[in-house]
Amino acid sequence: MINSDDEQLLAILRTNGRASVSDLARALDVSRTTIQNRLQRLEQQGVIQGYTVELGSRFLSEQVSAHVSIKVRQKLTARTNLELKHMPQVSALYAISGEYDLIAIVQAQNTEQLSHILDDIGNLEGVERTNSSVILETKFKR
Numbered sequence: 676m677i678n679s680d681d682e683q684l685l686a687i688l689r690t691n692g693r694a695s696v697s698d699l700a701r702a703l704d705v706s707r708t709t710i711q712n713r714l715q716r717l718e719q720q721g722v723i724q725g726y727t728v729e730l731g732s733r734f735l736s737e738q739v740s741a742h743v744s745i746k747v748r749q750k751l752t753a754r755t756n757l758e759l760k761h762m763p764q765v766s767a768l769y770a771i772s773g774e775y776d777l778i779a780i781v782q783a784q785n786t787e788q789l790s791h792i793l794d795d796i797g798n799l800e801g802v803e804r805t806n807s808s809v810i811l812e813t814k815f816k817r
Contacts, residue, residue, distance in 0.1 A: 744775035751801025
């Protein structure tokens with residue numbers, strides 16, 4: 676689906692999603708038209724789904740983040756997923772194997788707000804139990 680040239684383009688965009696077409700063309704030593712065509716093709720193929728904001732370390736250092744493992748009653752999984760999707764403090768939700776069914780990444784302004792969010796998750800219909808781990812420090816992120 677993607678070739679090594681596309682991989683290089685994606686690597687640059689992962690580092691700086693706001694890089695201009697001109698900057699991308701210079702970095703890859705190709706024309707602007709080539710970059711525009713590659714971007715359009717990657718978007719149409721669903722390789723690039725969108726462009727997002729990456730929050731800075733200064734802002735994130737003022738946030739409290741946690742991984743929340745969630746055990747869900749199987750018949751209510753779809754409903755629980757939808758309810759979690761509507762919680763703005765849940766930044767990601769992963770289906771996992773093992774004792775728990777889901778892991779939610781939760782971000783809060785402080786531990787008090789985190790506690791309330793955890794209560795809200797635990798009180799969702801379909802949630803049997805949760806287990807939380809507060810993230811103390813991010814060593815690296817790709």
